[in-house]
Amino acid sequence: MRKFLVAGNWKMHGSRASVAALVEGLLEQGTMPCQTLICPPVIFFDQLQRQLVGSSIGLGAQNLDWHDSGAYTGEVSAAMVLEFGCSHVLVGHSERRSLFGESDAQVGLKVEKCLSSGLTPVICIGESLAQRQADETFAVVQRQLDAVIRQVGVTALRHSIIAYEPVWAIGTGESATPEQAERVHAQIRQYLAKQDESLSQNIQLLYGGSVNGENAADLFAQENIDGALVGGASLKVDDFLRICRAAV
Numbered sequence: 001m002r003k004f005l006v007a008g009n010w011k012m013h014g015s016r017a018s019v020a021a022l023v024e025g026l027l028e029q030g031t032m033p034c035q036t037l038i039c040p041p042v043i044f045f046d047q048l049q050r051q052l053v054g055s056s057i058g059l060g061a062q063n064l065d066w067h068d069s070g071a072y073t074g075e076v077s078a079a080m081v082l083e084f085g086c087s088h089v090l091v092g093h094s095e096r097r098s099l100f101g102e103s104d105a106q107v108g109l110k111v112e113k114c115l116s117s118g119l120t121p122v123i124c125i126g127e128s129l130a131q132r133q134a135d136e137t138f139a140v141v142q143r144q145l146d147a148v149i150r151q152v153g154v155t156a157l158r159h160s161i162i163a164y165e166p167v168w169a170i171g172t173g174e175s176a177t178p179e180q181a182e183r184v185h186a187q188i189r190q191y192l193a194k195q196d197e198s199l200s201q202n203i204q205l206l207y208g209g210s211v212n213g214e215n216a217a218d219l220f221a222q223e224n225i226d227g228a229l230v231g232g233a234s235l236k237v238d239d240f241l242r243i244c245r246a247a248v
């Protein structure tokens, strides 16, 4: 039986004060209703690691470099995030791919580094609007998945999470409908089943793209949606809690 996971991607938002208030608001409501992860900018890790002591909320990074150390200005290593209690890493988010030129091959290297370091990668995949309109949705998703599988092998995905995030739904307020999302999730699961049946049954497939307190329950009612990767709504205590409550 797969568990629901709700992960908040805070992107490049927050200040010492605002992140403290946000987490305080989440902690005030007691035990989280589902497996919950927050992915703040890494500069807040130290502060948040202390604030989260004793709570069930996990800490994730938004990105990672695949090298162990060295002359990689601006980058952060697996060992560094592990030192601050990080358990998960978003890999290949569409903003990393489109704004920072991250390639499928680099995403594969990052997933490999997460897995060899004991971090769980949340592998983000999804098509642009033009690709959807050209009927290429699954071809794109498959290409992105295959790049990871080529690098680490399909079995390694047992320790990974996949987030299907159609690019046209991210930050636009226009979520995929539950049916649109479910269709791709089911295709992903079927595709994985051809390679490893038990992996396909157990892997958590998150949906991301304008998930909010209003639409979460309908998305989570779909057979192959096991939670959400939430951007904008994860910065609002009430909205984020509403999404978490829908995931039970």
Ligand code: PGA
Pocket: 009, 165, 169, 170, 171, 172, 173, 208, 209, 210, 211, 229, 230, 231, 232, 233
């Ligand atoms: P959004 O972002 O919820 O603001 O659409 C999702 C994401 O980028 O992961």
